[in-house]
Amino acid sequence: MRGFPLEIVLESVANGLLTGAVYGLVALGLTLVYGVLHIINFAHGALLTLAMYAAWVAWSAFGLDPYLAILPLVPIFFALGYAVQRFVIGPASRGDDSNILLVTLGLSIVVENAMLAVFRSDTLSVQVPYAMEVIEVGPMLLSFPRVIGFGVAFVVAAVLFVILTLTDTGRAIRAVAKERTGAALVGIDVNHVYAVTFGIGAACLAVAACLLLPSFYVNPRVGNAFVLVAFTIVVLGGMGSVPGALLGGLVIGVVESLSGLYFGDSLGQLGIFVIFILVLLFRPTGLFGAKA
């Protein structure tokens, strides 16, 4: 292992934290859907890809800045997520674990390849004036889009926290997560709550997509890079836990950044997968309850 000067290690940690917050946002949607619907959504990565293309189209066709594109994309993706759960996943799953697995896999295949058919496999990106700007913090140089991403991710998490704790919809969501039958008995429309939750998950992805686009690229397979990361964060932070997702995101961001620094980019990803496998293998009951 090579030794690096302290500033470079610190900068790498800081950059990892910044990226990690956006990872946390992606994981937030996933963990919320898991916590309430008890399903693993394999289409999560594909929906992120779709959102990134949507933000790219908003920029290239309408000249909309990716950060401003958050405003129209959040309601659009909420509606999309609502519809997908209500009309595709819900009816097809019939409450069976393996059906949900296959339906969300089918969805991800459809979305990913539809993007491939429309946009081809070229890698696209947006050109914004602030993409290369940096902010000096002490000895460190931090990328401006990543700092924005970090801030917005925490704002979104706070908004989500307020929705979940203070609003009626939030209370209904928490009730369904805790005790589905009981919630149905007191008059909560469970299928509606499921679809709302899925919609919130998709809306989180829309925000994450807009935050990623200025400093990242988009191609039909980009979501895959994030989905295993998001799953890792979710199992690390505890399935269904909102603060766990954010914290897990920060941890994974730092792990990725440091292993990239020490082992090079191609092996850097390996650290995440290894953590994922180890957590699944050695803490399965602790993290998911007795039965998977």
Add this chain to the structure above:
Amino acid sequence: MTAKDLLPIAIFAILAALLPVFVTAGTWLNFAVFTLILCLAAQGWNILGGYGGQYSFGHAAFFGTGAYVAAILQTRLGINPYPGFLAGIAAAAVIGWIIGFLSFRSGLRGSYFALVTLAFAEVFRVLANAAEFTGGAAGLLIKLDVRPENFQFASRGVFFWVALGLVTVVLVITRALERSRLGAQLVAVRENEDAARALGVDVFRVKLSAITLSAGITGAAGALYAQYFLYLDSSIAYGTWISVEALLAPIIGGAGTVFGPVIGGIILHSLSEFTKSLVGRIPGVDLVIFGVLLILVVRFPPRDIPGVIRAWRKR
């Protein structure tokens, strides 16, 4: 196992074997060989997923190991491809056993098993892409040396028969498994794991046997792929595409049936060729159709195309 069990398999093998006699166009034989290789990979998935109910999303780990071991033994060590082929199968089975041991020991089921297999396949892909002896990102080329004793044939028809032979052998293995004690225990585990355990089935051992057999068969498909196309890289051998293909064919054709993976594989690839002739070479369109088909098959029970036909005939 009786003669009656083997009759449909024999009829299928004889009819299919006649294909190269009538079809000599290279592109069609190419298509047929490729379809058979994927059917073989899917037959492997079917043992664990179809009969055992353990849905793996990472059969690429076995396909790629079979392919890389078969290719590396002959390119780097100069070992004859036939023992290399068997070594590829054995290596894939060992990897299957290890992944199975780790995940089943930890009690991973359902979605968690799917996730962990997916992650294992990705680890292999990253490693194969970074390592030196796998040819790294540039990939691995097997030297063209067309001699039968070198497992390379001048005629595609001969390769077709080799692939068909392997598919047929696995059809017989699958039928034998269905009729065996292990097969019955495996189905019991799929239907209700806790009940099976309560009745004295050693669930862990049964699952472990299934994943080892399953991995070996999918590894054979990978080794055959390497031998036919003579080129490999990490995203071919360990790519998600093969995990998805291996899973789609049995689900569409009938998971947990002897002919399911073969029927599904043929349906999927005929459909894919048909779309290509219809819309031209727009990438992804055929997979969009696969995905829609998967959703529809799950949405409307009995969850596979033969089942849909049976339900329709009963009306």
